[in-house]
Amino acid sequence: MITRRQLIDQIKQKKSFLCVGLDTDIDKIPEFLKQYPDPVFEFNKRIIDATKDLCVAYKPNSAFYESYGVKGLQSLVATSKYLPQDTLNIIDAKRGDIGNTSDKYARAFFDEATSGMSFDAITVTPYMGNDSVTPYLKYEGRWVIILALTSSVGSKDFQYLNTGDDYLYEAVIKKANTWAGADRIMYVVGATKSTEFTNIRKYAPDNFLLVPGVGAQGGSLQDFCQYGMTKDCGLLVNASRSIIYAGSDDDFADAAREEAKKLQQQMAEELEKAQII
């Protein structure tokens, strides 16, 4: 588990606010790993070893593991146990259900004794309202990361609906801020326009924002920082495919490190520019 204070310290120490997305697909990993009993875990392990001094968070996407059934879940459990203690370890699960069901999902991802997994944070979808979020907050020290504005094509369908004074995504942030503070809640903000960050910072001045859109999904780091950065950094910028599939051969971990290093160096510049380090 990692507190807001510890996260900020990690950011300053590593000069990075990089989150490495472990969207690991067995069809895309180097051939030679397939000789191992759990190739997906073997891949993740080497990616983690190669990047852990350059990033402050890891984020396995649950769907990639679930698509392989029991075998996939075994890889996810093994990965969760291997994640470093000093990074914020996020399960990207986008769950959202009524209270008693959210309790079960919280056990699935936070309660190692029953599920074998203990993540620090979970992504959740807000449609069902407070009982789809608050059960996770009962686990002391864990984080929920609520979908606000996503970078998907479909984000236009509902997130930009006008609900009186606010777009729906703004109404979500305003309401969720009443459930817990910036020490427990982050928001997913897949902004494609930098002005959206300015807007979101009006409602979430202190919350960390998880930004999924750098690397393969596009998006300019400088823009995110200019409009979204706070005095405590306040950003976690995720890159998945651009890092983990940077190489496709025996040297894939080195190639991943190179890519992570490039992003880390750009991030260090932004942190210096903002006088955070």
Add this chain to the structure above:
Amino acid sequence: MITRRQLIDQIKQKKSFLCVGLDTDIDKIPEFLKQYPDPVFEFNKRIIDATKDLCVAYKPNSAFYESYGVKGLQSLVATSKYLPQDTLNIIDAKRGDIGNTSDKYARAFFDEATSGMSFDAITVTPYMGNDSVTPYLKYEGRWVIILALTSSVGSKDFQYLNTGDDYLYEAVIKKANTWAGADRIMYVVGATKSTEFTNIRKYAPDNFLLVPGVGAQGGSLQDFCQYGMTKDCGLLVNASRSIIYAGSDDDFADAAREEAKKLQQQMAEELEKAQII
């Protein structure tokens, strides 16, 4: 897989539109089952055997299985393989993510070759818009069941936001109707007021509605039917705890059958009243 036509035929034949929710919790099942290698599956198997002529759908809630990690998923896989061919087998997973991730979730629940599971339908959450729904529709003959109006306390937080002419839940139905027809899309409607059904039928005159609120969660079957039933029935009414935990001893399956039978008989009356049978 089961088409709309086949579902309607099943309803007429069994005189039932009951969905049995398999929200199975190992802490709530009879003690004697714990001697079996997979007690949760053993429980589900007996519930299925005892109710399959009285219901037209089954709905395991994924969270209950996920909370037990790999063991839980093994129970879910075994249950999915045991579900009857002639019922609509729904995985209640409430997933919702961007396109390429939804593809993975679709494999997790529809593609037996990779995940071991092949459900007929999945519940999804609409917040991320069309790419969180349409990937499931690529699987011919499968259904998506989209959260519209839920019975949760938190439903008030966003689903009732006014978005111009419509509440958000109405806007969801209107938009989702452009993605596919009533032969592929159903809606979750946890109406607590019967007038809401009238309202929803304005926008979804033909779609089947999955109603979670009978039994332990309360809700009057007569009201649902008066305001929500169509000439093809158009309703699947779920009951979970009130059926599966009706008994707690060796005779739990008989007790479950009794409860299911009571609901089936009430449903037969409603179907007769509406001259569907």
